Amino acid sequence: MYPPGRGLYPLPPENTRKVWKRLVILGVGFVLLAQTYAGPIAALAATIQTDLFVYQNGDTVTVTGDGFGAAEVVDLVTTDPAATVVNHGSATTDGVGKLTYQFTLTTTVPGLYDVKATGQTSGLTASTQFDPPPTPPTNLRYRDDRSSGTGVTLSWPSVGQQSVDCYFVYRSNSSMATLSSNTTVGSCAMPHTNINSLAAIAEVAQASGTLQYVDSAAPAGSIFYYVTAEKVGNNQGESGQSNQVATTSLNPSSGSASHDFGNVTVGTTSSFTSARYNNNSGAAITLRAFAISGANPGDFAVANVSPAVGTSIANGGAVTFTVTFTPGALGARSGSVEVNAQDANQSSGVFNTHVMPVVGNGVSASGLSAQSASGAYGGTVSLQATLTSGGSGVSGKPIQFSLNGNSVGSATTNSSGVATLSSASLAGINVGNYLAGVSAAFPGDSSYATSSGATSLTVTPASLNVTANDMTRQYGIANPALDATITGFKNGETLGTSDVTGSASCTTTANSGSLVGNYTITCTAGSLTSHNYTFMFAPGTLHVTQAVLTVTADAKSKIYGAGNPALTYTITGFVNGDPASIVSGTANCATTATIVSGVGGYPITCTQGTLAATNYAFSFVGGTVTVTQATLTVTADPQSRVYGAGNPALTYIITGFVNGDAASVVSGTANCSTTATLLSGVGGYSITCTQGTLSA
Template identity: 45%
Template sequence: MWEPLVVLGVGFLLVAQTLAPMAAIAATIQTDLFVYQNGDTVTVTGDGFGATETVDLFTTDPAATVVDHGAATTDSAGGFSYQFSLNAIVGGLYTVTATGETSGLSASTQFDPPSLSVNPPTSFAFPQTGVGISSAGHSFTVTNASGAQKANNVTVTSTNNVDFSITPTTLGDIDQGQSVPFTVTFKPQTFGSKSATITVAAGNNGPNPTATVSATTPNARSTQTTVACSPSSAPIGAASTCTATVMDNGSGGKTTPTGSVSWTASPTGQGSFSAPTCALSGSGASSTCAVNYTPTSPTGSRTITATYADHGDHSGSNGSATLTVTSTLTATSLSVAVASGPYGGTANLSATLTAGGSGVGGKSIAFTLNGNSVGPATTNGSGVATLSGATLASINVGTYSSGVGASFAGDSSYSSSSATNTLTVDTAPLTATVSGSQVYGGSPSFTAVYSGFVNGQNSSVVTGSLSCSTNANASSAVGGGYTISKAPATRRSTPDSSTGRTPQSSLAA
């Protein structure tokens, strides 16, 4: 409305307009997200402040500690945009407050990052551990603070996955106030000091707590690896046994090398190993292990190399040997004859080795009975090997379809071969010597004594009963008659009634 304003003593009249009160101006601010990951950029926008004025912004954590302070200038409409990098280490609601320096207008908003932490201690030093050897695991616990937002899809990562392993690496969702463990194991692959930073992260943002782990290995002791193949010359298709020996040649007290050896052959593709690696075993200052190498064509030489990797307190080394490969072996065939013998006795064994239909002489044949070695024999000019007196002591009576076995191991000229046949173990003869007696007028009785037991056995192994009979009967004459002897006798007398005395008398028979 208009009201007159009178100014006296001036000589003119000024009229001023008094404006009605304006509606209160409301300033607002907001963040682009409600949940952030530690280290994320937070964008704050505001409206309703004075035009082109400076707005001061403060961000505080739930403990009222300022985690960010900055300023922004509004545009002609009173709006602004401001960004800062979040450093969130306390769980709960974070508050952003914006105040216009000219207008005095103020507004605030809040956001809530998950509050994950790795329970103390957040650092751990593993005990000294040898290369290639796993330590005992150390457990950490991830906790989402009570009152914080739920942490989704929590994962655990390491800056050194070679020497430190984490189980599990995915912890899933962690609710408010919940704790979930994970385990770190140290298994060094090389010598020296090792360390890693373990980081926990949630898929729906929030702080990324960390833990550190460290460890050392023993000082490395030097080694020497040597290789020997037997035979050193083998035909195509015949295996040679290659043995690696790893020795501790470091100074001071020696220790036994442990770990494994890996095998290679050069040229490649001209043979195969029975296994690509073998585990060392031994004592003192050395360990060994062996594999078989079977060459294929062509003939020539192969370089067989064994490589020992760092393990425990021993550094790696390698060694090689040369295998000469000759032409293909001559195939052989072996047959073995059936065999038999008495229980507890012996059997004679025979086998025939041939090649191309002809006997092969001078070769050693190994014999077995029911899989147990009973000795070797050498083939004669006709290829026949005979082993006499093979013991049957440990084999029960019966027929064994593959009880006799014979094998030829092969050599640099002939291939290996083997055969089986039937073994029969018969019962052993047992003799019973029987004696008997009979009292005249009575029944006969008999006693048996056994002989012929084997394998240290006696009559306790005999079961059942022995049936004995005789032609004698109760009225048969006694062999030799009766023997009669006499004995003193007395006659009983009656006392005299008149005197009361008994007369003396005697009777002899």
């Protein structure tokens, strides 16, 4: 290389009139010089150079020059790549034509800057160039299409191609006020980490026009993106940034990220879905536009936008809107609602976009008519509905049936479009007429729209059986209380849990004087009432049974050895004033006692014999035959003696034995005595005997 001020070729001879152009290729701080001069050349051409080739914003640029006239004022003009003057000043040369000039570089744009010096007296000119380090791209924007699975697309305009070789894309889950520049020997290699220790997610090569990067792996939640420019070369490196974009500037509330309208009849408009997008970016944004893109943009419409497009939305604020779906054809339809908002770093016409995927399905209209139904309380009912489309029945579709709003089952339409549900339960539905008690619903599918129909339901009372309870009483007794049993309750009800109140009234023709026999018990409603039931009555029977007469054997007695007395009995227990004469026949009574039965008690037992009485039965109470002792006669034998003699032995004879008993049945001896003594004179004296030890 040549030192400053030296050319590649010698100048032409003095006083020649040719025009020369001289090009010097510099490294750092060297000159690109061009000189045009028509006239005598008295000396070397003027040159200028800068102290550096790369400057940061805010650096001092020092320009030195040589070859101008002595003590000459030289104008210096610095322009950016767009030919905009960024500095204009002058310097006066010293006695040998050298100068020094300084200015501060306050703004930088991509590309080469030109510095031109012009001597006011000599007319000599000289120029040089310098290149600032890369500056970050401006107007960074995003398109958030995560809800449809595309990710987030970033785009930005290319920085001047001479100043940038590539770009790095950064993603963070939190905001960073700035990314610091890194003026080093730059490199476009990945992996790459900037001076803030944030790892780049991608490197994008330099190109003209608009550059783009799709972050297909963008995670859910809040994302902050940054893009820096990289210049490869000594004293170059990576730019800082001031181009943060935050997906939180259009942050969908729950349920607002996407929406499926489901099945909607072609040509009809769905109910709207409401969406809310919150600005949580930390700074105000301006709502710019709504657009609908995708396969079927004409099927979707946005309305009720608040605040209006063009309004600034403060941090923490939100935009709300509604979306409707009007399918233009059968089948799956889709679109993308694009919410566009501009942040403070973006120029006019540049904005961020959040994409809300919307889908729906166009279906044919359908109609469903239900048939009225009637059934008894607590029973079942057959339900029927017909599904049609375009006047024809639609087969093979599920129909859900409900009674008074409660689902009771489903059935599938037949070839005529008729669905029949048999034995649908009426449980829990009270008696009455319900104008829309029967309802049928078709849920819709990918071919047909939902439809429903309703018609009347009539619930009639169920019948309860009121059956008189059978009763039994004896002849001559007052009737018992008559009542009835109620059966036939529905829905698991009982008399206590149903709406039945009151009691039946039951009567019979029998009275206390009624003869033995069966008498009908008849019940009527009495005070019975119910809304859900009617009453059916069944008779019962009062059984009048025979009263009981007691036949009691009369007590009898006889002496040992005597024959049995006649056995008799007494009848008691007559009712209703009946006389004994109503009893015919006689009872048979017998005893175990015989003529030879020893002293003691012997039972008398009576049986019915020929006894009879229409209204009476007989019960029997036994009696007793008592056998008492027979009497033996102890007779003292007559005795005699001579006066003055002692009394003879006194003896006796026992008589009166029965049943052939021998005297030996008697034990012991009687005690016999007389009034006669040894001194008793002649005469008769009585002998008296007592039982002594006699026993039998």
